[in-house]
Amino acid sequence: MMITATATAAAMLMLLQQAPAEGTDWDAEFGVEQKQRDPVTGELPVDPYEQSNANAGAAPYDSAKLVADFGGREGIARIAARTVDLSEADPRIADIFAAHDMVRLKRTLGEQFCFLLGAGCDYTGRDMRSAHAEMGVTKADLNALVENLQRAMGEAGVPFSSQYRLLAKLAPMSRDVVVR
Amino acid sequence: MTLLAPCLAALCQAAVTASVPAAAETVPTIAFQPVIDAEPVIEPVIEAGAESGSNPQLAVAPMPLDHAPTRRAIAPLDETNALGGGGLRIGKVDMFKGGKLLLTNGISTVEGSSGGGIARWATIGGRQMPGGIGISGHATAVELPDFGWRSYGVAVGFGDRLELSYARANFDTRDVGALLGIGQGYTFNQDIYGAKLRLAGDVVYGTSWLPQIAVGIEHKRNLDGGLVQALGAGDDSGTDYTISATKLLLARSVLVNATLRYTEANQLGLLGFGSAAGEEYKLQFEGSLGYQLSRRAVIGAEYRTKPDNLGLGEDDWMDIFAAYALTDNLTLAAAYVDLGSIATISGQRGGFLSAQIAF
Known part of the structure; x- marks a missing residue:
C-alpha cells in the first residue's frame, strides 16, 4: 500500500518535471522585453522624456575660436566618441558603461559638448540627474572619466586651456552626478 | 586464459567503436556547457530538427567573452590586477589606491x-x-x-x-x-x-x-x-x-x-x-x-x-x-x-x- 502510494507520487513528480518542449520562448515565458535597435541610428529605444537644451546642464560659450580649437562639430563628435570608447575599456569605470547604450551615449555626449561649446547643436539627451540616476557614480569614477576626456582632447590636439574651458562647464554638474 | 577473455572482448569492442565514428551519431546527446579552459569554440547554431531528424542538436550559446567584466573576472592574476587595480583594500577602506x-x-x-x-x-x-x-x-x-x-x-x-x-x-x-x-x-x-x-x-x-x-x-x-x-x-x-x-x-x-x-x-x-x-x-x-x-x-x-x-x-x-x-x-x-x-x-x-x- 505504502509502496504504491510512493510510486504514484514519484510518477506524478516525474510527470511534472518533464523537460519542457523544445523551442520554448523563454523570453515570453518570463515576460522579457526584447528591445530592438533602431535600424537607422542603431540605438535602443528609451522611455519618453521632455527634450530641452536646458538638460545640457549649463549655458553655452559663444566663441568661434573655442569651437575651432575642438575641430568644429565633427571634431567634437569624434572626441565624445573617443571618450566613450576609452571609458568602456577603462577597468576603473567599464562596469558603469557596460549596461548602457553606447551608440546613444556617443551621440548625446557629442551633442552636449557641441551645445556647451557653442558649436550650434541642440542637446536631445536627458538632464544630468536622471541620466545618471541609480548608477552610483563616485568622485573617483568622475576623475577617471575626466582623465579619459582629457586624453581624447589631447589626442585631438585641443589646447590645454580650451580643454579646461569645457571641463569648467562640466565640473559643476558633479552635484547631479556624484551620489556617494 | 578465462580471466583474459572478457578483457580482450572489451578491448575489441572499444576498438570497434573507435573505428566506426558513424556509430556516435546514434548515441543520445546530453546538453552541456563547455568548460572554458581554452579558446572559446563557437558552434554554429543548427536548426532544431533539420536534416538529422530524430536527433536535434542543442545550440549552446557562446559565452560573452568580449564583455569587459567577464574578461576581467576570468583573467589570470598578475601584478596589475592582484591588488584590485592598485593599492590594498582593508575592510571597506582603500589604502594607497590613488x-x-x-x-x-x-x-x-x-x-x-x-x-x-x-x-x-x-x-x-x-x-x-x-x-x-x-x-x-x-x-x-x-x-x-x-x-x-x-x-x-x-x-x-x-x-x-x-x-x-x-x-x-x-x-x-x-x-x-x-x-x-x-x-x-x-x-x-x-x-x-x-x-x-x-x-x-x-x-x-x-x-x-x-x-x-x-x-x-x-x-x-x-x-x-x-x-x-x-x-x-x-x-x-x-x-x-x-x-x-x-x-x-x-x-x-x-x-x-x-x-x-x-x-x-x-x-x-x-x-x-x-x-x-x-x-x-x-x-x-x-x-x-x-x-x-x-x-x-x-x-x-x-x-x-x-x-x-x-x-x-x-x-x-x-x-x-x-x-x-x-x-x-x-x-x-x-x-x-x-x-x-x-x-x-x-x-x-x-x-x-x-x-x-x-x-
Missing part, C-alpha cells in the same frame, strides 16, 4: 602640509579618494646666500576630509653662525605636527564659486629652546591656526589660494615664538596664484606675510614656482624664493627644490 587628478593634492610646504611650497592650501595631502587613505612624503632643500634649509616630512590623508602631517625642518646658519656668536654651522631644528580638516567645497568640482575650505593647526616644537629664548623669543613651542580656501578656476586654468594664519612664530618658529617683550599672536596672510600649462605642469607665485616679533627686520616671503608631475606619484617643484632678511642678514634670495611622492 584616484585624484594630477596636481590636485598640491605640493608639500616646508611645514609638511599640502600646499604650494611655502603657503598652506585647503587641499588634502595624498592621492586618496573619499573612503580611502593616502600618504605623501616630501623632501625640500632651500639654498640661500648665507643659509641652508632642509625640510622633510610625511602627510597622511583620510578621504578628502582630514590630513595629518609631520615635518622636520633644519636651518643651517653656516658662516653666519660664527658671526652671530652661536657657532660655525649652528643648525636650528624644529618639529612640526599638523592637522587640517576640509569643511566644505571641492577644489575642482561642485559649485564653481565655492572653493575648497579647510581649517587647521600646526603645532611647532623648536629643539633649540635655550638659544631662541636667549635671542629674545618668548617660547620654544607654539601653535598656528589656519583657515584656507583653494579653487581651480577651470575656465581660466588658474588656481587661487588664500590662507589666513593666526601665529606667533618667528621665521616659522625656527627662531621661537612671540617675544620676551610681550609680542604675541598676529593674523598673517598667505596667497598663491597658479597657472596650469598642462595636466602635469603648473607655474605660479606665492606671497606670505610674517610678523616681526623679535625686531630683527623679519620680512614677508615670496616665490615664483614651477611644478611638474613626473608620474602619477612623483611631483617635482622648483622655485625662486625671496625670503628677505633672516636673523638680520638681508637679501636671502635663492633656489627651492622639492620632491614629493604620493599614493
Whole structure:
C-alpha cells in the first residue's frame, strides 16, 4: 500500500518535471522585453522624456575660436566618441558603461559638448540627474572619466586651456552626478 | 586464459567503436556547457530538427567573452590586477589606491602640509579618494646666500576630509653662525605636527564659486629652546591656526589660494615664538596664484606675510614656482624664493627644490 502510494507520487513528480518542449520562448515565458535597435541610428529605444537644451546642464560659450580649437562639430563628435570608447575599456569605470547604450551615449555626449561649446547643436539627451540616476557614480569614477576626456582632447590636439574651458562647464554638474 | 577473455572482448569492442565514428551519431546527446579552459569554440547554431531528424542538436550559446567584466573576472592574476587595480583594500577602506587628478593634492610646504611650497592650501595631502587613505612624503632643500634649509616630512590623508602631517625642518646658519656668536654651522631644528580638516567645497568640482575650505593647526616644537629664548623669543613651542580656501578656476586654468594664519612664530618658529617683550599672536596672510600649462605642469607665485616679533627686520616671503608631475606619484617643484632678511642678514634670495611622492 505504502509502496504504491510512493510510486504514484514519484510518477506524478516525474510527470511534472518533464523537460519542457523544445523551442520554448523563454523570453515570453518570463515576460522579457526584447528591445530592438533602431535600424537607422542603431540605438535602443528609451522611455519618453521632455527634450530641452536646458538638460545640457549649463549655458553655452559663444566663441568661434573655442569651437575651432575642438575641430568644429565633427571634431567634437569624434572626441565624445573617443571618450566613450576609452571609458568602456577603462577597468576603473567599464562596469558603469557596460549596461548602457553606447551608440546613444556617443551621440548625446557629442551633442552636449557641441551645445556647451557653442558649436550650434541642440542637446536631445536627458538632464544630468536622471541620466545618471541609480548608477552610483563616485568622485573617483568622475576623475577617471575626466582623465579619459582629457586624453581624447589631447589626442585631438585641443589646447590645454580650451580643454579646461569645457571641463569648467562640466565640473559643476558633479552635484547631479556624484551620489556617494 | 578465462580471466583474459572478457578483457580482450572489451578491448575489441572499444576498438570497434573507435573505428566506426558513424556509430556516435546514434548515441543520445546530453546538453552541456563547455568548460572554458581554452579558446572559446563557437558552434554554429543548427536548426532544431533539420536534416538529422530524430536527433536535434542543442545550440549552446557562446559565452560573452568580449564583455569587459567577464574578461576581467576570468583573467589570470598578475601584478596589475592582484591588488584590485592598485593599492590594498582593508575592510571597506582603500589604502594607497590613488584616484585624484594630477596636481590636485598640491605640493608639500616646508611645514609638511599640502600646499604650494611655502603657503598652506585647503587641499588634502595624498592621492586618496573619499573612503580611502593616502600618504605623501616630501623632501625640500632651500639654498640661500648665507643659509641652508632642509625640510622633510610625511602627510597622511583620510578621504578628502582630514590630513595629518609631520615635518622636520633644519636651518643651517653656516658662516653666519660664527658671526652671530652661536657657532660655525649652528643648525636650528624644529618639529612640526599638523592637522587640517576640509569643511566644505571641492577644489575642482561642485559649485564653481565655492572653493575648497579647510581649517587647521600646526603645532611647532623648536629643539633649540635655550638659544631662541636667549635671542629674545618668548617660547620654544607654539601653535598656528589656519583657515584656507583653494579653487581651480577651470575656465581660466588658474588656481587661487588664500590662507589666513593666526601665529606667533618667528621665521616659522625656527627662531621661537612671540617675544620676551610681550609680542604675541598676529593674523598673517598667505596667497598663491597658479597657472596650469598642462595636466602635469603648473607655474605660479606665492606671497606670505610674517610678523616681526623679535625686531630683527623679519620680512614677508615670496616665490615664483614651477611644478611638474613626473608620474602619477612623483611631483617635482622648483622655485625662486625671496625670503628677505633672516636673523638680520638681508637679501636671502635663492633656489627651492622639492620632491614629493604620493599614493
